[in-house]
Amino acid sequence: MKKILALVLALVMVLCAASALADGIKVGIINLDPAESGYREANVKDMTDTFTAENGYEATFVTAPTADKQLDAARGFIADGVKYILVSAADADGWDEVLQEAKDAGIGVFLFDRMVNADPSLYTAAVVSDMDKEGETAVAWLESLGLEEYKILHIKGQLGSAAQLGRSGALDKKCEAEANWTIVREGTGGDSWDPEEARKIAQAAIDANEDFNIIYAENDGMAQGAVAALDKAGITHGVDGKVIVMGFDCNKYALRELLAGNWNYDGQCSPFQAKLIDEMIKKLEAGEAIEGLNELNQIINNEVGFDAKTITQEDIDTYGLGE
Amino acid sequence: MIQKTNSRKKHDLSQLIIPLAALGILIVFNLIRGIAIGDLGFFSITTRINNDGNMVLSGNLISIIDDASALAIIAMGMTLVTAACGGQDISVGAVGAISGAVFVKVLDAFGLDNISVLSIVVGLLAAIGVTIIFTLFNGTLVAVFKIQPMIATLILFSCGRSIAYMITGSATPQLNDKLINAIGKTIPGIPIPTPIFLVVIMALILGLVFKLTNLRLYTQTVGINQGAARLNGINPTAIKLLSFVLLGVCVSLASMIQVCRLNQLSHKTLLDAIEMDAILAVAIGGNSLGGGKFRLAGSILGSYIILMLTNTLNDMSVKPESIKAYKAIVIIIIVIAGSPAVKEKISAFWKKVHNSSRRAVAGR
Missing domain, CATH: 3.40.50.2300 (Response regulator)
Structure with missing residues (x-):
């Protein structure tokens, strides 16, 4: 017993010394x-x-x-x-x-x-x-494409979450202000941002022969779900496709889809x-x-959006989440 | 004897009246809506060429039946567990996530760029094996330790998705492959979505098993009165465990369909909240949630009703904020219409009408 105690004491002393040295x-x-x-x-x-x-x-x-x-x-x-x-x-x-x-x-x-x-x-x-800024960056990118008409399928995240409010806010504002921006349909992936719900929303829009040229999905999983419906219906998407696909979060798999030209935009939530x-x-x-602190002692983390035309493998390695 | 079978048939069919009526009302509602807006597109079925260059059928009705596939398969398993144990397994979504994780892990071991029929078969068999272990864990708690099914399955309900996370890690594997699309979407040359066939196959297998063996009688007996079952030489524990094994097979199959359909595995969202819809499908199908008599066809119909409702609301572009409220209203109406109290009232009313008309005839 004494031996063990001595050993423990010795260990503690060594650790203390080590931490003092560090x-x-x-x-x-x-x-x-x-x-x-x-x-x-x-x-x-x-x-x-x-x-x-x-x-x-x-x-x-x-x-x-x-x-x-x-x-x-x-x-x-x-x-x-x-x-x-x-x-x-x-x-x-x-x-x-x-x-x-x-x-x-x-x-x-x-x-x-x-x-x-x-x-x-x-x-x-x-x-x-700044979730509002994430939405604004994405909408600004969309505007920069200079399309004649913006017919948007809007798939929202968990209703009321900060990310959903920010990402929806900028788009809703733009659609109210501009005559050629319309939300063809909107739906939500629910509390779990469910890709399957997103797929069903896209599927229902396709079945109703709705004409849309943009999918604005508020995270990557839901964008992927909507794309599965497009693939099944034979609607092309991505850089050379009919429908522009937008996602958020910058998961590695999503950025790879960007690099392959299957999606068009992914907004970062850093x-x-x-x-x-x-x-x-x-x-x-x-x-x-x-x-550079604001009145709430905050610094806003700089966040970017990636364009399928300019993204590189290096971006994926640096900014991609997950595997 | 003949009379007996007739009366049994009559009772069996009466169980399907409510789901059939609900389905009919939804169809009529969509017809009226279509006529009102002057567009019956809801019922049109067209063909499209998909992004792999194959012809596929497209339209709301196809989507409804296709989307309901995973739910219908799980609802079949849920029906069996409900019938034998008089309770429900609420962990099917979480266990489905584990099954999907195992399936993708095996595909990954063979190489995700090089998916073959062999790797899919091995993956599915491994997934089924692992899933059965987990459903048997639930089954043992229910059948051997006699814990209420909802409490017993609460354990995996809360930790199942973490187990799936442990299997796949942070990865969200993408499966962009022709064979995967053949399972989750359509097989080249066959315009009908594959998941629909998988539901038919599963229903046929289970239907045949219950038709050709005494399993239906055994399951119902155990569900209604365990003591009587035991006295008649039926082992209630074995029957209950078997229902969980079959549920495991159903969950694995449904999980594979969803993974292939979305071309990705996400442990957090795979088969999310499917347990609630599955229980609802069993209830709408006219099955007693207290166990005993059951009809698989009712639960399959129930699944189609749920998806038809979802699809109708999506088609009407109901605001996402209020879609759940509409769904709840319709479901409460269906469930109340099928409740024993309402059924009793209606049959009493019929008897009265019947008797008074007979009296009127006699009086004359």
Whole structure:
């Protein structure tokens, strides 16, 4: 028994010495479960790839799917005396107290991907996506094609979700404003953004002999579902086809369809926030101030859209999610 | 003896009256709608040349029957489990995702660029094997441990898709292949979608098994009164487990159809929420959800009704925000029309009319 105790003590001492030697910037990163989606998996990987010892960090990672576990992890990090805490919150509410504790302890907090309902003074900065902008970028791309008529089959995502509202908003606005932009039909893939529902919507439009030349699907899976209906009915699509296919999320398989010319556009919803946070921390460490924050202490993550005519294999490797 | 079989026949057919009536009403509704808008296109069937260069049939009616394929096959299995166990398996969607994952994993092992009949057959057999293990897990909880089916299957309902994720990882494999299209869409030279044939084959196999053996009687007996079944030498546990095995085969087949139809496997959305539609199809088909007597044809009809409803609402371009509400209204009407209370009232009413007319004749 004594031997074991001695061994454990020795191990602890070695570890302490090692951590003292490591001398990196101590950060604690709280994320969500990577199995949740391709987006989250890429996001977790981005964080682990960026906050490495070689990059000058001593990072501890926690992935927890629920708010209470995340809050426990945050308290643990505060007790450990980390210098920065990075959080993608499972729940927007309930963070005030912990953020205040962190602030009192002089710990900088960065929010990424998801906002919390707390006073902006309680966190250093937040790196988030602008869903409205994703829709606007896609609609601007569509407009740049200069078609005579825009007859759109609009397949919405989970109704009421931030991504759906942003991606639908820009298109709805455009269709109201322009006479030659019409939504021929609209439907939803439901809460799971179901490709099968999208396929049925496209199939019903084809069976009714609706004339459409654009499929605006609010994620890649639903675009794929709609394309399956086109293929079955013998309607060509893509770069040289009759129907323009648009998707969102930039999964690798979708970008490959773009590269093959089967689809036309894919809008990014970037899970890559690590680099921006890394730069901000380096600035703070160097005693500089962070610039470019809006009134909510946010930095909007730059997101792009890919065009089938200009996409390269390199883009797929860099920006593609999943396998 | 003759009288007995006649009365049984009569009862059997009465079970199909409600689904047939519902189907009839939906067809009449679409006819009236077509006449009102001056376009009967809903019923037209045309031919098209698909992107592989083959002639295919196209039109709402074809789409309805085609789209209902996966649901109809799962509904058949669900009917058997319902009849034998007096409860439903709510994990069919999640187990279907596992089955799809195994199927694609095997295809991947052979090489996704080089899909052959052999790899598909091996993939399907492997998928069926694995799926049966999972449905037997459910079956054991239900038949041996006597847990309520809904609670027993809740376990795989909640973790099945995670298991599918463990099998495929983050990948969303794409299957763009002629053979895959032949299963999910059409075989070159045959204009009718393949899934329709798969439903017919499955229905024929199950129909023959239940016609040629005593399995129908055994299943119904176990569903109605386990004790009586045991006293008559029927093993209720074995019959219940068998129903889960058959459900497993159905789920695997349906899962393969959907994977081939969409040319992709997504563990999150494959056969999403199909369990609810399958249970609904069983109920609309006039089967008692409490077990006992069953008709597979009723459940197949139920599936076609559900898809016809979906298709009609899509065809009417109902706003996506309100489509579920419309669906719910129609379904509640069908279910109430088929409920025992309403049936009793109607038969009592008939008897009254019948008797009073007879009395009137006698009085004269």
